Amino acid sequence: MELEAGSVVEGRVVRVTDFGAFVELPGGEQGLVHISQIAHEFVRNVRDFLNEGDIVQVMVKGRDAKGRLDLSIKDLTPAPEGAPPPRPRRLPKQSPEFENKLKSFLRGTGGFGGKGGKKGGRRKR
Numbered sequence: 001m002e003l004e005a006g007s008v009v010e011g012r013v014v015r016v017t018d019f020g021a022f023v024e025l026p027g028g029e030q031g032l033v034h035i036s037q038i039a040h041e042f043v044r045n046v047r048d049f050l051n052e053g054d055i056v057q058v059m060v061k062g063r064d065a066k067g068r069l070d071l072s073i074k075d076l077t078p079a080p081e082g083a084p085p086p087r088p089r090r091l092p093k094q095s096p097e098f099e100n101k102l103k104s105f106l107r108g109t110g111g112f113g114g115k116g117g118k119k120g121g122r123r124k125r
Helices: 096-109
Strands: 008-017 020-024 030-034 055-063 069-072
Touching: 030 055
Parallel strands: 030 069
Antiparallel strands: 008 020, 008 055, 020 030, 055 069
C-alpha cells in the first residue's frame, strides 16, 4: 500500500515515547505522531492521550528527508472553538555559574562590545 500525503489510515500504536508515538500502519510500515500532532491542546505527557495497543486514525503528512513517515491525529479533529492559543515556548534558564561567569567577563571587558579594561577606549602609555 503506497502512502501519500493527505491519506487517512488506521493504525496501531506500537511504542510511546516522550516526544510522540510510533504507529504501525497496514503493510507493516511505521510512522511517528509527534507530540505536537496529537491534540489541539497542550500535551505534556503523550501517555495521557495514547497507549501501546491503541487503534487510531492518522493522517499522513508526508515523509521527512530520511524517508520516515510523519503522521498526525490532530489534523483529523476540528479545533475547538474558543480554545486558548498554544502554550508559548519558554527559554531555558541559564545556570547560576554561567550568569556569574558572564557578569565577570562583562566587568573585565567594559561591557558588550568593549575594547578592554577601561571605558572610553583610552589606554595608558
